[in-house]
Amino acid sequence: MLNDFALVLIFAVLGILFIFGSLLAGSFLRPKNPNPVKSEIYECGEPSKGSGWINFNMRFYLIALIFVIFDVEAALMFPVAAVFKKWLLSGNGILALAEIGLFVLILAAGLLYVWVKKDLDWAKKVVSD
Amino acid sequence: MIQQLSLLFPMLPMWLVQAIWCGVVAVLLLTFFSLFAGPVSWLERRIAGRIMSRIGPNRVGPQGIIQWLADGVKNFLKEDLIPRDADKILFRFAPYPVFLGVTLTLVTLPFSSLLIGADLNVGLLYIVGAWGLVVIGLIAAGWSSNNKWTLLGGMRSAAQMISYEIPLVLSLLVVVLMSGSLSLQTIISSQGASPVEWFIFSNPFAFIAFVIFMISAVAEGNRTPFDLPEAESELVAGYNTEYSGMRFLFFFFAEWGNLYVIGALAASLFLGGWQIPAGWRNFASAQGPILPHVFEVLMFQLKTWIWVLLIIQLRWTLPRLRVDQLMKVSWKYLTPFAFVSIVGTGLWMVVFPEGWLFMKYLLLFSMLAVIGYFVWRAIWQLRFTKSKADFKLIV
Amino acid sequence: MIRTEEMTISMGPQHPATHGVLRFIVKTDGEVLHEVKPDVGYLHRSMEKIAEKVGYISFQPYTDRIDYVCAMTCNHAYAMAVEKAAGISAPERAEYLRVIASELNRISSHLIMAGVMAMDIGAFTPFIHAIRERETVNDLFEMLCGARLTYNYVRIGGVSFDAPANFKEKCVEFLNHFEPIIDEFNRLISFNKIYVERLANVGVVSREDAIAYNLVGPNLRGSGVRFDVRKDIPYSIYPKIDFNVPVGIGEAGKVGDCYDRYMIRIREMKESCKIVRQALEQMPEGEIMAKVPRKIKPPVTEVYSRCESARGDMGFYLVSDGTDKPYRLKIRTGSFSAMSIVEKIAPGLMIADLVAFISSLDVVAPEVDR
Amino acid sequence: MDYFKNIFESAATVFEGLTITASHMFRKPITIQYPDRTLSPVIEMLPSRYRGFLEVDMKICTGCTLCMQACPIQCINIEIAKKTPSPQPSPSRGEGDGGGVPMRLITKFNIDIALCMFCGLCTEPCPTGAIRFSKRFENATEDINKLMFKFVEEGKPVAPYKKSSG
């Protein structure tokens, strides 16, 4: 088992080396003529006004928050799902199903709550000043 | 395998043999990835050309087949720009997770019953996790450039990818329910070679799960109709607006690599992966130990490429969604249906522990009917404008 | 409370969605727009000043460049203005040829609009299909007058060339080929659910706004005003031809949304096909050019002539002082007023909607700037 | 109910779109593979009225400069020198210079193709059809000076064509 993860690790290292190596090799060959305009931020041919680093709209964070909740719960379901078949074969299928159903129901209720609260709607008015 | 190898080189310590073996496999997979992503970009351009009544690249090499090589070398020789006001460290960092996120999934893709980088027992979770790396890269690229278009692109990609990860994971759960394992090899071996033994046709809810999986996987891969992060007509080039040369190429690489990952996952999770009919297996085994694997690999590739081609065609057919519609599709359509399909599959398995053969055949034949209707309809479309399609005035 | 900052983005002059060189200074908090300020003039070529310098006949090729997507109607409008001022009337066959050329060009212009609209929504294929059909129209024009884009075909007092020998057959062949293509185009993109959802209820221009902001042509009709210069202030041979004027009915959403404006163009292409067919049938034999002096010197007068271009009511306001050069030539175009409404409608839309809204107005940069 | 209608409509229209693109994969591209893989050169496919680069047939040019006057942007530049006839016959048109009468010679006939707008206003007044459109359209160059077409070589003036003598 650990072997397999070693492969993943080596793969990751090699992948990083691949990118780094090709960028490094390229840096010997490619031209480099910087000038002040070239290193400006591109904004459709006009000089850029202000920084791009701003306090971004909350909606994005809201989605992220909902995501985290759902993803964690979905991850929790993986082990249950993995043993579901075994339970089924040992005759406890209905119990397992009830468990899964209950869990999904709670999740769905959560989704419904967010839905009704209109936090899923993109254009919901967010207080801003 | 490793035991046999270490017997071959008794003087080397075990861990070194393992490391070398892993390295070889990794290099092979990376090579495969590069060799896939390049030509598929050429293929996509040719297909797109055909759809648009033009030709596509055909001058570079025979029929333009090494177009991708020229593109690669050109970008290799292109100046590498980092804007003055950008966050330089993050800017350099961004391509790594994007590239790795896609390539790392290759480790667990089973090309045949033997050919697999590593059959992790948490395979599916691993794939989801590795895929999650991509979004980090995209946000990093969007944020670090200090450009407003890239920022919007990065934010969109973040919102999109996390939203579609939920239905994706939930649809994977259906497969886990049916197979009882997270390992991809086990999932494939619990299916069969015949279509009725595939998970996709095992019950109607699994079919819904498959559709959800495909839609959200396309969204994860940032392909049309979900290509908002790099929406060319809205955000110039999205998160990679400021990237030039080689760094840009890695984003590109990842995009086409993603295609393969999506296709391969669809094939192995729902369509029986490398499973070949017993008749073929018997025939092949009689010829030698290699041939069954060749057949398996070919079968797997066939199933994968169908989806790769479908996604390519989809890209050149559909317009793109808006951000709020994108969210709507994910949260209001896909996620509820994913819940339904999980509970439904569980119920189905309790009610029909052996499966219901009639329903399997019904699903299979309705699928075939849809495909048949598709072909008929395509021919009808062809004939509707055909007589005039070759209309040329001056030639 | 987390504060949301606004950011100011300059959209254009080089931006894929701004077809040419329009620029929008956009204030947004991420996706929703708070304020959009169009900044035009990147293609100001001083047509009006040139007209004062070069004279009546020499200005004719310049009118091609006012609205290069639909140059025939510009030619036509200008020729009508000068004819009205100088008291010349073109022979009937020339009028028919003008109408045929104008309507064919309307088709090719609307094709560009429909294709670009699809491209801005994200579908690339319909755009290329539109371009493909446009090539055939260009071939027809190449046969007719030898140029693909800047025709200089409609002249003061007539047209420059008579229809070539097999022009009628080729035209009919093209129309027979083209009408099913519109249907295919519709099935490919116009009726696509994603496309409809992207356009319906987006950028709704009310009837009152449309009139007050002086929208013209398809944009005006999209808001439900039944007004077409060809019908209501008839010119040329349009009274002799039977055609409909499509008006927005809000088939997917509200009246005056982007989808209405888009569908009106699609319908107008079909109407144009009808007009071309009729005109080809009715076209009499005869002269194509009236007697026009080498130097046109209209009397001291002023003329305002209107013509239905692909972008709507195109007006030439001509002040002559009796010499062979216009004293003042004002070109009133549809895109100019269409751009001015962006400021009013855009706040509250999303960036993606703004792109759709601009392309649904079918703005051509040189028509705005001239 | 709208909820399911939306799903159905999306699926149906996407399906329809896919059939159309699929059918397009089996149609021939309409591309004309300029420059080398065409059945005949593109220049031969163009219609007879095609307005390519201007060309001047100096044999029948009368030197009337009507084209120069007609051009709105003065991209045609003709210079005419009035000369008393030299004892030798003029280089390009040997015979028939009515001796003694002051003779006009076209010393320069340049068309700036970089400036030209291909409107056709110059070809219309030409009394003999000497200035006309050819079908040539390809002359991309690295040097903008090559876009100045010179129909009269420097130092080799051409005598204008006269209807009576020709």
Added chain:
Amino acid sequence: MLTLYKQLPNFILTTKLDELLNWCRKSSVWYMLFATACCGIELMQTGGPRCDWDRFGAVPRSTPRQSDLMIIAGTISYKMAVCTRRLYDQMPDPKYVIAMGSCANCGGLFKHSYSVLKGIDKVMPVDIYVPGCPPRPEALTDGLLKLQEKMQKEKFLRS
């Protein structure tokens, strides 16, 4: 390393390498989506099905960062010239410019105009001039082929 390479004399390997790299570069000319006026429509048609620049590996990119070729398609007014120059500057090297049509070549028919730049070569170096008003797509393709010839002849690594 590159400086070292530059000092190498011309011999068979370096010239062959140059040729190979140039061949790759010329086979993948990505042009910027930049069109101002009438020529822009012909530029669209050039990318369209009849002429299809994709055959030569030329695809449009909308950001200057990823493009090699800038096609000045149409009239450049003074207001635009400033932006055009900035866009040109923001393209990474190596970069090329095609002046398409009379307006970009020398102002064309807008030579009477007070607001039009008379020739794009006043603000940036131009590699290829394509005459025509507007040039038909084939003429522009001819320009691309001439540009490819020029690229092939360059000494990329030792310039």
Added chain:
Amino acid sequence: MIKEKFTFAEEVKPQAGGGWYLVPADKIVEVCKTLRDDYKFDCLSCLTGIDLVDYFEVVYHLFSYSEKKPLVLKVKLEKQSSTMPSVSAIWPSANWMEREVFDLLGIKFENHPDLRRIMLPEDWAGHPLQKSYKEPEEYCGMSTKR
């Protein structure tokens, strides 16, 4: 009909072409408002200016969509002041048209919400459609000669 309501409006009917009404500059807002509200001229289809060397003329082409008829108003404007009231409050379409007239002819409109140059860059000198306009030798370091 306009004559009855506004005695100061002067009707001009030249021999060729349509006629127009000459309205004093300070009365134009009043006239336009009445025309829009009472005579259904709901659209200002064209607003432009002419430089007649001695004085400016501002021309209003009105159009009524309900009755489908046009009307032309003209205002004479002395060159010294070249200032007149804006009608952009009556027809929003006048906003940009007046900006264009200001940009190209230099006529200033009072009470205009946003009177800036529209076609030419902000730092451009002069108003090019004036007959006395001379083209500058260079702009931003770019020579204007060929």
